[in-house]
């Protein structure tokens with residue numbers, strides 16, 4: 001029983017917002033749609049819910065064409081960032097709502113609805129709140145109730161649009177763990193939208209990275225984190241240092257950098273760009289090296305090391321505080337690169353000397 005999205009396209013006026021989306025979500029999976037603002041995540045979710053319609057493409061569930069089915073017929077549970085619980089109803093009545101408005105033929109009896117709500121209240125660990133009104137709840141408690149309300153109708157697919165977006169960091173973390181537990185025990189198929197990487201990576205079985213209405217990459221969190229498929233995904237996931245390198249027989253080379261730790265890549269000879277995280281750069285004391293430490297700053301557990309070469313270009317590395325204790329401003333260092341992703345072609349301005357680097361921050365400013 002999977003949800004299959006094929007060649008889906010949607011435009012608003014002349015602006016394409018979804019461009020050929022292909023995605024299959026398996027029964028019981030928890031999928032995160034991750035991407036910057038405006039990448040089309042909510043539009044995709046609304047189309048799945050039956051609240052909006054594509055201009056082209058298909059959407060089916062368990063072999064049934066959902067584009068021929070109304071929102072109600074699809075039996076979707078939807079939780080929004082600011083879920084408007086009914087203020088004049090208790091938590092219990094809010095959760096029961098979806099069941100009480102079902103068509104008479106499929107509506108359970110009163111006693112059955114009460115039993116379902118009781119079960120959900122216990123399951124979601126909010127039974128102590130059953131008789132409160134929404135105004136008497138914290139933001140996190142409200143979102144738990146909102147999820148209860150969405151789950152009461154036993155949805156085929158549960159859709160969550162930035163459900164924890166308005167909550168503070170600690171509550172978000174607690175709710176994430178809680179949601180993962182709820183998802184696993186209930187066995188629902190869940191798709192949630194977020195622009196928070198940490199949330200997507202901690203929660204999801206698979207992450208779908210979107211940008212400008214297309215899917216840039218689909219994969220398990222580790223797979224995407226370690227092997228971003230495109231420069232966009234690399235930058236989005238924090239590989240913010242971009243170095244021009246030259247490929248020779250699958251190996252990257254750049255003067256002043258030790259790239260021998262990187263595995264061989266099937267990339268044609270010629271210019272390429274190495275993307276990496278500041279933590280992937282290890283400074284090594286070397287009096288003959290072209291880089292000199294210009295700045296050492298503490299960010300708490302980490303030291304941020306800025307080094308500049310004789311051509312005046314700089315690179316930023318992050319090392320654990322203990323590992324960087326012997327570094328001094330003015331010292332010459334070699335830079336050993338321990339991980340990174342290489343894409344063919346140069347994305348750093350060609351005017352930069354080949355042996356140098358800048359962080360994206362500088363490149364963009």
Ligand SMILES: Nc1ncnc2c1ncn2[C@@H]1O[C@H](COP(=O)(O)OP(=O)(O)OP(=O)(O)O)[C@@H](O)[C@H]1O
Nearest residue numbers: 012013017035036037038039040041042043044195
């Ligand atoms: N009803 C509409 N009419 C016109 N343009 C729209 C409409 N709905 C969305 N858009 C545009 O479509 C694009 C994608 O919007 P969408 O809400 O799907 O993005 P998103 O990735 O969910 O962004 P966010 O994280 O900010 O919610 C945006 O540029 C938005 O302005």
